[in-house]
Amino acid sequence: EAQVTQNPRYLITVTGKKLTVTCSQNMNHEYMSWYRQDPGLGLRQIYYSMNVEVTDKGDVPEGYKVSRKEKRNFPLILESPSPNQTSLYFCASSRSGRAQGEQFFGPGTRLTVL
Amino acid sequence: GEDVEQSLFLSVREGDSSVINCTYTDSSSTYLYWYKQEPGAGLQLLTYIFSNMDMKQDQRLTVLLNKKDKHLSLRIADTQTGDSAIYFCAESQVTGGGNKLTFGTGTQLKVEL
Numbered sequence: 316e317a318q319v320t321q322n323p324r325y326l327i328t329v330t331g332k333k334l335t336v337t338c339s340q341n342m343n344h345e346y347m348s349w350y351r352q353d354p355g356l357g358l359r360q361i362y363y364s365m366n367v368e369v370t371d372k373g374d375v376p377e378g379y380k381v382s383r384k385e386k387r388n389f390p391l392i393l394e395s396p397s398p399n400q401t402s403l404y405f406c407a408s409s410r411s412g413r414a415q416g417e418q419f420f421g422p423g424t425r426l427t428v429l
Numbered sequence: 430g431e432d433v434e435q436s437l438f439l440s441v442r443e444g445d446s447s448v449i450n451c452t453y454t455d456s457s458s459t460y461l462y463w464y465k466q467e468p469g470a471g472l473q474l475l476t477y478i479f480s481n482m483d484m485k486q487d488q489r490l491t492v493l494l495n496k497k498d499k500h501l502s503l504r505i506a507d508t509q510t511g512d513s514a515i516y517f518c519a520e521s522q523v524t525g526g527g528n529k530l531t532f533g534t535g536t537q538l539k540v541e542l
Contacts, residue, residue, distance in 0.1 A: 356534060
């Protein structure tokens, strides 16, 4: 089944404790991105990747890092989480970043930073 | 810059039609999307429309696009309780930032019996 998976689905952590949210897709997609969803703000792009080893900042990249060592995986790293990073996070992928087309979303990761 | 706006809430009775509205600002958008998010779930693509179209119908869903006014709407006919969800419109641009989606704030649809 074609899908985007994220782990964990739920995470409660404390300020400053490094964490990684994994994202994996099995559709051989080139383009992957991370969004965060906050009430009244919709979804905002954090980082995106056009292909392996090619990543760049989205609209709200502060406090986040990403890597793209393999085509299928695009982990989101919070080196020192803060309470304002409490949010619902979505990973998405699409066939190409150079052409418009459907983006497939993961199920979301709900993160709480105390 | 890009900006997509939606009203936050809509309440309808079961069996009535729902109309969810969206305005966008980027006239270069060539794809416009409607996503549905059920409680605790991810985003499900409902439908999309090319910017050279005025209307697209898909079963109970009708999308209308007024490019001059940059206005997009989603009509759900015969609304059912299972349609209760948050609906996001999104515009797509292929820029230096790749295939980026800019989302509206989402409209929470509540269907009452």
